[in-house]
Amino acid sequence: MQVEAAKQGSSQHGAQAVNWGHLIIDEGQDFPRSMYTCLHLTMSVANASGAAPKLAVTVLADENQRLMPSKNSTIEEIRQGLGLHAGDRNVFSLKKNYRNSRQVADFAGSFYAGLPTGMPSPPTRAGDLPVVSMVARDTHGKFLNACVEKIAMYAKAYRTKEIAVLAMHDKVRKSLFNRLKEKLQGEKIEVQSYSSSDEELKAEDLTFDKPGHVTVLNAASAKGLEFDAVFIVDPGMLMSSGSADLHVKMTLYVLCSRARSFLNVMLLDDDNSQKLLQWVPNARYEKEDL
Template sequence: MRLPNARDLNEEQERVYLYAPEDGRVLVSGPPGTGKTVLAVLRAMEAAKKGRRTAVAMFNRMLEAYACRLPDGIGSLEAQGIQVRTVRQLFKELWFGLRVPPAANAALILLDTSFDEREKVKELGAKWKPAIWAPWSPKSGKSRGYSWTVEPDEYWRNPGAFSRWSPTSDLPASEESEFAVDWDTVTRHLLKHQSVARWDALSIDKLIIDEGQDFPPEFFRLLRLMSEGVIGPEGRPLAVMVLADENQRLSAKQHSTISDIETALAIPASRHYHLRTNFRNTRQVALVAQHFFAGANTGIPLLPERRGPTPEMRRCESVQTAVEQIVTYQRNNPKHEIGVLIPDDDTARRAYFDALRTAAAPSSVRVQTYAFRDPEFNQPKRHLVFDEPAVTVLNRASCKGLEFDAVFVVNIHAARIEEGQEDFFKMGMYVMSARARRSLALLWVGRPSDRPQVLGLMPRAPAIRILA
């Protein structure tokens, strides 16, 4: 990521960087491009310099990978002793480390079993699952990677039979999705087992959360209790800083508005900092993003002065024609970072990725992608480069927080907007168009006579050049 020098911060950023309290809870809100991630990273570096054990927690792996890469000469965040994790991973590690007894609705129960006792647990119905990560399994030796698990039904029939192997469970999942955490259950469980939890597993005393709007209020209620010292190690309350923009919410279900976060974290006005200056986009890109603005509280950024080309909306005969447009742009601008963003359709993401890779093959340009569910491409820390020329193909959910010189939002004709979900569609378009530093194109595929539903929601001239 591009990290301005602390001396280049503007006044509103400086207020956070220099004067926001180190302890308790602080909220920073601001629209896209106002420097929230920059402040998260700068504040983390500052806290680490002062000897505070700090973590920056991101919503997804893409942002985690992006924030890990700092400009040359600064050294990675990890090298500075700062943990960079997704929130889920951070709390999963903590949860396992606390070794609290299994939660009632947990999908998986783990046993801390030595190699020598494997036959005994097997007799009780436990199974060895090598793919399950257990913090206590040694990295080498005879029992390397052994994770013994027992089905919840089996366990709850006779919990006492397993007690000698310190049973614990996975983070309780919410009913909506196995990937979403049931934070209320986590809170209740930690309150109940506060005295037996091994709190030395909490390896941080400062937590900075980026993209805070994508976590539910229950998560912030847990953080509040941890920062008040109600949950956590005695005498070591957790300091929390949250950065958020409610206009960039990802899901209609699991999210928080700014006022939800203020309430759940009990943030007074004096601890809520507002950013308004957009450092990322040109004025022309910002005007298109503004068209999709859904009107929630964080506000529209001040329009930037920097000028650039007028964004375009282009009809393409086929996916292949759209791909050719992108490849032509890349050939004319070989030094650019290019984002190809899709309003959440994994089949389309893969199709664009494959077609771009083939079409760009004669050149040495890097074409890369990420998808959580695609085992070939779900390790962005290992596979992706940032701040170098590349064509990066991503779904909407993965492009949060990132930026590119040029953005092509493709496949928009296929977007289906469910009743009452228009605001979320617009928020998705807001997030994707605001990734562009300079050039923005919205591409749809169809015949000249086609009128896909979404075209009615697109900006019009003169904000955008319409090309058929």
């Protein structure tokens, strides 16, 4: 059916009607296999019909960093969907980790889900051990206040750093954003955020790669980004949401990998957090009580 539709479109409107030129798809693992099959069929028919220049597709993907537990493609599914055979000269594997310090990469690797492509080669750049902050408070509001207190102190002490604060849900993101804005008022530190549910917080208004900025984001908005320092607030919420362990691990792998040099995981002292820490060898982090 897809083949006939592609042929019909090409014959009725000409090959140029579907000529997208060279299409580049980033985070390709977060698209369904059917999309790649459709692209391949359309590209094959248009090119056979004389499209000039010929249609082309480049896909950048890491199957270890999927956004959704069900709506995704593996590297193998992308390859097959695009009609590429194993060992094709147009398939490239990038194995080197240039982003993280060795200590951050080791910590993030604790959540590796065991997918076929494996993990990148470990980086050589050394850094500090990630910090796990255990926060014992009787309400979630007090927990967030304790987290904000430490994040604000760090932001004031390291003004040349680009900092991210990552929340598991939008309600928590909003609360952290408001608390940090109030806490850092008058400090000449820009606190910024983005949410698809808030028309005033647009992605295009965010400033990256500049010091003196604290960026507060949902976990789902953090993929593809990197920061000098990353604070992950209450990832134990992922355990309580009923998500399967595989999805929780993949989410944590993505979030921890956002940090270039400094990583601080801030946990509410409860059973969910204790279960999460069972995945991480003690030697891979420093533990503190807030």
